[in-house]
Amino acid sequence: MLTFPAIQDRLIVLASGLIMAAGLAYIVNRMRVRSDERRLGG
Amino acid sequence: MVLQYVTPVAEKAGARQSVLVGQSGDFAEGSVKIVRFNREPVLLIHTSTGQFRALSARCTHLGCVVQYQESPVPHFGCNCHGSQFDMNGVNISGPAPRPLPPYRVTLSGSSIYVAKP
Amino acid sequence: MSILRTARLKKWIDERVPLEDIRAFLSSKEVPRHRHSFWYYFGGMTLFFFAVQLVTGILLSLYYQPASEHAYESVRHIVNEIPQGWLIRSLHAWSAHLMVLMLLIHMFSVFLMKAYRKPREMMWLSGVVLLLLVLGFGFTGYLLPWDTKSYFATLIGSEVPKSLPLLGSWGVSLIKGADYIGEETLIRMYSLHVIILPLTAVLFITFHLLHNQYSGVSVPVGTAETKPAVPFFPNFAYRDMLAWLAGFAVLIALATIVPRDLGEKADPMASAPAGIKPEWYFLPLYQTLRIVPSNLFAVNGELIVNGAVGILIALWALIPFIDRKSAKGLKSPIFTAIGICIILYLAGTILAGYFT
Numbered sequence: 001m002l003t004f005p006a007i008q009d010r011l012i013v014l015a016s017g018l019i020m021a022a023g024l025a026y027i028v029n030r031m032r033v034r035s036d037e038r039r040l041g042g
Numbered sequence: 043m044v045l046q047y048v049t050p051v052a053e054k055a056g057a058r059q060s061v062l063v064g065q066s067g068d069f070a071e072g073s074v075k076i077v078r079f080n081r082e083p084v085l086l087i088h089t090s091t092g093q094f095r096a097l098s099a100r101c102t103h104l105g106c107v108v109q110y111q112e113s114p115v116p117h118f119g120c121n122c123h124g125s126q127f128d129m130n131g132v133n134i135s136g137p138a139p140r141p142l143p144p145y146r147v148t149l150s151g152s153s154i155y156v157a158k159p
Numbered sequence: 160m161s162i163l164r165t166a167r168l169k170k171w172i173d174e175r176v177p178l179e180d181i182r183a184f185l186s187s188k189e190v191p192r193h194r195h196s197f198w199y200y201f202g203g204m205t206l207f208f209f210a211v212q213l214v215t216g217i218l219l220s221l222y223y224q225p226a227s228e229h230a231y232e233s234v235r236h237i238v239n240e241i242p243q244g245w246l247i248r249s250l251h252a253w254s255a256h257l258m259v260l261m262l263l264i265h266m267f268s269v270f271l272m273k274a275y276r277k278p279r280e281m282m283w284l285s286g287v288v289l290l291l292l293v294l295g296f297g298f299t300g301y302l303l304p305w306d307t308k309s310y311f312a313t314l315i316g317s318e319v320p321k322s323l324p325l326l327g328s329w330g331v332s333l334i335k336g337a338d339y340i341g342e343e344t345l346i347r348m349y350s351l352h353v354i355i356l357p358l359t360a361v362l363f364i365t366f367h368l369l370h371n372q373y374s375g376v377s378v379p380v381g382t383a384e385t386k387p388a389v390p391f392f393p394n395f396a397y398r399d400m401l402a403w404l405a406g407f408a409v410l411i412a413l414a415t416i417v418p419r420d421l422g423e424k425a426d427p428m429a430s431a432p433a434g435i436k437p438e439w440y441f442l443p444l445y446q447t448l449r450i451v452p453s454n455l456f457a458v459n460g461e462l463i464v465n466g467a468v469g470i471l472i473a474l475w476a477l478i479p480f481i482d483r484k485s486a487k488g489l490k491s492p493i494f495t496a497i498g499i500c501i502i503l504y505l506a507g508t509i510l511a512g513y514f515t
Contacts, residue, residue: 002238002421004245010415013246017411025404032397039394040387049329050336050343076428081339083428099430104318106311109430121433122315123449137452137460 060148060157067152069094074110079156083107084145085118086156087129096145096156097131103138118142184372185392191378192386198268199376200402201261206364207403208258211410212296215251216353223303225349227342230305231424238421249414255297257410259440262293263505270478270498273485274377280479282370285363287476292360297438299352302345310425311435313348314340319448322461323469340427380490442512443505444468449512 004010063077063086072090076083076099083099085108097118099107106122117134118127125136132141146157172178190199222241224233237244266286269275275283302313317335321327334351336343372391378384389395437445444464451460474481484491 001423002235002245002418004238004418010418013243014411014415017415018408021404021408021411025401028397028400028404032394032401035393035397036389039390048333050332050338052338076430078428081341081427104315106314106431106435107427107429121431122311122435137448139459 060155063154063156065152066094066149066154069154076107077156079145084156085110085142086147086154094147094149094154096147097127097142098145099142101125101138102133102140102142103136108142182392185396186390188372188375188391189388190376190391190395191384191388193378193382193384195268195272195379195382198264198272200399201265201268202371203399204402204406205258205261205265206368207406208254208261208410209360209364211250211254211407212258213357215247215254216357218247219251220353225303225346227305227345230303230345231421234304234421245418246414249418250410252419253410253413253417255300256439257406257413259293259297261406262290263440266290267498267502271495272377272379273482273491273494274379275479276377276380276482276485276488277479279370279374279377282367282374283479284476285367285370287472289360289363289367291472292356292363294440295356296352296360297440299348299356301438302340302348303352304421305345305425306422307425307429307432308422308435310340310427311431312437313344315435316437316441317344319444319461320465322459323465324462327465380485380488436512439509439513443508446508446512 058080061079063079063084069075069086069088071088071092074085074087077086078084085097085099087095087097089095101108101120101122103120103123103125106120108118108120108127111117111119116129118129118131119125120136120138123137125138126134127138127142128134130141131144133139144159146159148155148157169178190196219237222233222237222244224230234248238248269283269286298313298316301309303309317331317340321331323330332338334344334347336347389398436442448461448464451464478494479486482491482494485494
């Protein structure tokens with residue numbers, strides 16, 4: 001009934017989504033560490 | 043006032059008492075077809091003895107449309123919760139609480155009309 | 160130069176909106192740390208998936224047509240022809256599942272940790288309302304693609320409360336907009352799904368969050384805090400965001416590898432196909448209706464199930480007022496046992512409903 005993009009194309013979308021999430025997670029985690037150092041004393 | 047606005051209005055226009063569902067040639071002997079009576083699905087049964095009968099196709103349990111099944115014996119089954127009805131519409135098993143209500147069939151020449159009983 | 164500019168902008172805003180006060184308000188809440196703190200993430204995860212629902216829902220609404228003649232085709236159009244339409248729809252469908260799952264985990268962890276106890280009774284009540292709203296989202300959204308499965312599932316679902324006395328059949332006709340599932344039903348479901356429920360949900364979420372901000376995070380009775388508490392903002396908010404990103408990773412993996420399909424277009428005059436089942440979160444109700452005979456002690460079986468479900472939801476909402484022990488800060492193992500029994504029953508009926 002529905003035609004979805006080929007699995008390779010969908011995996012590219014998945015990969016870019018995961019890369020974006022990982023990049024954001026890296027930034028957020030660095031900010032978390034910095035804020036913890038400031039508020040909780042490391 | 044708001045309640046009046048949101049309460050559905052009963053359908054007045056367009057609902058007919060008697061509906062032409064087809065010509066007798068459209069229905070082979072011993073076959074069952076679902077025909078449309080206004081908004082309602084109706085089972086039109088052409089018995090092997092050549093008679094026409096009609097039953098509501100709506101399962102009396104939760105309103106699914108039943109299906110004609112030939113085996114092991116001809117009956118109507120509801121796929122939603124497994125209710126079964128015999129060829130007269132009597133509920134024989136499953137959760138259905140009541141038989142399928144009958145409709146009245148009239149023939150005018152070869153035209154078949156279905157009406158509320 | 161640019162630092163000076165940001166400082167000036169900050170000052171400009173500060174003179175008008177008390178940003179510092181808001182920040183102080185947000186950091187005044189502390190999130191305790193102990194061996195059960197893992198469960199503190201699930202409320203935020205529910206909120207995250209709700210946000211995904213808002214964004215993807217708005218995007219879908221740009222192309223979706225709530226008319227029985229066009230609904231199915233418009234969904235097919237979104238998936239087959241609109242660039243990335245398949246992704247948006249799959250994200251919306253999967254995020255709905257994950258939102259319900261996160262909500263259930265959040266609710267039961269709150270229940271087992273007795274976080275509903277005084278002074279958070281109203282937070283629990285608003286949470287129960289949010290549960291019902293989320294189930295309402297699931298039910299109303301299910302019909303919108305207008306395929307066979309969604310049509311008959313809605314037909315059955317809307318038939319179920321009919322056995323309730325007095326308001327049952329009137330309530331059903333109010334939701335259906337007619338005696339049958341048709342154009343009017345679709346429009347009412349759409350209106351509920353995209354306007355009424357979201358507005359109500361946002362209202363209750365705001366209350367839920369503000370209440371949480373004021374009352375702080377509950378620590379289970381008798382649990383020792385192992386580490387110093389973390390300020391909610393910004394420290395815990397970063398941890399929350401990391402959890403959201405993990406949730407996003409799971410969501411996009413599901414949406415791309417198992418994109419949401421669409422069945423045949425619904426035909427109200429055709430026989431119901433075999434295997435009509437509701438979404439997994441309605442399976443406990445479905446399975447219970449299957450187990451209870453149609454006539455029990457000369458009373459209609461559905462009436463019994465519906466009545467029981469209504470009473471149980473009311474009791475569930477009133478738990479903070481029933482569990483007097485935990486209100487006094489004592490352990491209440493009976494309620495832990497009740498909670499575990501309910502979880503086992505729900506899990507059992509979901510599995511039984513899914514595999515039979």
